[in-house]
Amino acid sequence: MKKGFIFLLTTVIILTSASSTGIVSAESLNEINENIKEVEKEKEALEQEKQQIEEKQSDVENNKADTNKKIEENQGKQKTVKEEINDIDQQLTTTKNDIATKENEIEATNKEIEDLKNQIEELKKEIKALEEKIKKRDALLKDRLRSIQQNGGDMKYMEVIFGAKSFGDFISRTISVTTIMGQDKDIMEQQAQDKKVLEANKEEVETKKIEVEDNKVALEAQKEELIALKKQLDEQMAERETLMAQLEEEEAHLEEIILSYEEEQSVLNAEAAAKQKALALAESKKGDLEQLAKEEKERQEAANKAAESNNSSEPTTQASTGNPNGIFILPANGRISSHYGMRFHPIHNVNRLHAGTDFAVGTGTTLVAPADGVVFRAGWLGSFGNVIMISHNINGQSYTTVSAHLSRVNVSVGQVVSQGQAIGATGNTGGSTGPHLHFEVHLGGYGNPVNPLPYLK
Numbered sequence: 001m002k003k004g005f006i007f008l009l010t011t012v013i014i015l016t017s018a019s020s021t022g023i024v025s026a027e028s029l030n031e032i033n034e035n036i037k038e039v040e041k042e043k044e045a046l047e048q049e050k051q052q053i054e055e056k057q058s059d060v061e062n063n064k065a066d067t068n069k070k071i072e073e074n075q076g077k078q079k080t081v082k083e084e085i086n087d088i089d090q091q092l093t094t095t096k097n098d099i100a101t102k103e104n105e106i107e108a109t110n111k112e113i114e115d116l117k118n119q120i121e122e123l124k125k126e127i128k129a130l131e132e133k134i135k136k137r138d139a140l141l142k143d144r145l146r147s148i149q150q151n152g153g154d155m156k157y158m159e160v161i162f163g164a165k166s167f168g169d170f171i172s173r174t175i176s177v178t179t180i181m182g183q184d185k186d187i188m189e190q191q192a193q194d195k196k197v198l199e200a201n202k203e204e205v206e207t208k209k210i211e212v213e214d215n216k217v218a219l220e221a222q223k224e225e226l227i228a229l230k231k232q233l234d235e236q237m238a239e240r241e242t243l244m245a246q247l248e249e250e251e252a253h254l255e256e257i258i259l260s261y262e263e264e265q266s267v268l269n270a271e272a273a274a275k276q277k278a279l280a281l282a283e284s285k286k287g288d289l290e291q292l293a294k295e296e297k298e299r300q301e302a303a304n305k306a307a308e309s310n311n312s313s314e315p316t317t318q319a320s321t322g323n324p325n326g327i328f329i330l331p332a333n334g335r336i337s338s339h340y341g342m343r344f345h346p347i348h349n350v351n352r353l354h355a356g357t358d359f360a361v362g363t364g365t366t367l368v369a370p371a372d373g374v375v376f377r378a379g380w381l382g383s384f385g386n387v388i389m390i391s392h393n394i395n396g397q398s399y400t401t402v403s404a405h406l407s408r409v410n411v412s413v414g415q416v417v418s419q420g421q422a423i424g425a426t427g428n429t430g431g432s433t434g435p436h437l438h439f440e441v442h443l444g445g446y447g448n449p450v451n452p453l454p455y456l457k
């Protein structure tokens with residue numbers, strides 16, 4: 001009975017001893033290894049996302065290159081069409097000049113025809129006048145001959161002939177009458193000759209007129225041909241101008257597409273940069289966890305050794321709150337001078353939430369990042385004085401930490417920091433009555449403060 005109790009007690013002691021050292025350490029090591037696996041998964045996912053973005057970037061780059069090629073082709077076409085337009089324009093100018101020349105020629109021809117018509121009219125008049133003269137003289141001559149035959153002669157001839165004073169005078173007078181009659185006949189013959197000349201002239205002018213009129217018809221035909229050519233050129237020109245307008249519109253559209261690709265590129269570039277940063281963060285987190293695992297393993301081995309040698313002394317660690325479940329290391333080491341919670345404000349005479357934990361540390365003490373994260377506020381902020389706010393993502397939960405009243409800030413907004421990295425120095429700036437670090441923890445983004453102690457190691 002007694003022997004059995006001792007055996008049981010020994011077993012309990014051994015089990016208790018085991019659970020308080022080896023098992024707890026193993027659990028914590030498992031947890032770290034689990035975290036490493038999670039970070040690796042996260043990294044893998046990020047790599048995949050990064051690859052997808054790179055594929056998209058490559059697609060957009062190709063599309064952009066294609067579009068630029070289309071723009072080049074379009075500009076080549078525009079050049080050709082412009083050259084064609086210049087060519088047609090020159091042809092049009094030539095054709096218009098040709099038409100003007102033809103019109104001048106036709107105008108000259110019309111004048112010539114008019115002149116010839118006038119000449120013909122003139123000749124006709126002259127011919128008619130001569131005909132009348134010839135007709136009159138012919139009638140006169142016939143009258144004289146008739147009166148000589150019927151009445152022994154024209155009275156005037158008779159008077160001239162019979163008024164003779166002697167035979168000699170009679171002969172002389174008869175010769176004179178005959179001479180007069182012969183002269184009439186000569187004049188008449190001359191006039192007939194003149195008429196023939198005029199008629200020949202008239203015929204010549206009429207032939208000339210027909211020639212000129214034929215020429216005019218030819219000129220009109222040439223002009224019509226030129227007008228038809230011009231019409232054709234105008235049509236070609238209109239076609240090219242329509243084509244040109246289409247090409248210009250297409251080019252503007254392609255330029256718009258290029259712009260939209262460039263916008264897409266800038267978005268993808270920003271996304272790729274963000275993924276790169278997240279990857280760097282995950283890498284750094286993984287390194288820290290591996291270091292932690294190594295340390296934990298060493299500690300476990302040391303603890304096992306200690307257990308073997310039945311030595312219960314614990315290895316001393318760095319300054320900490322002694323909380324094994326904490327996720328943040330102390331940003332600065334010091335005695336807690338004020339806790340999180342409602343407290344009476346002696347000046348404002350009200351109860352107010354003290355949203356953080358105060359640590360009594362001297363001005364200029366190095367401030368370290370409590371965990372891996374990205375700085376999103378660094379510098380002066382009202383009663384906080386100089387403050388650093390960091391966004392953390394730990395095991396799928398995001399946290400925001402605030403370190404206030406700092407004397408120095410060594411990080412900037414957007415900077416990625418890793419746990420333990422020196423980021424500034426504590427101080428007494430803003431609404432502070434003595435040198436201390438005011439440290440806050442928020443779940444998620446800023447605005448949801450919780451007691452920092454359970455989260456501090």
Ligand SMILES: [Zn+2]
Pocket residue numbers: 338354356357358437438439
């Ligand atoms: Zn405080």
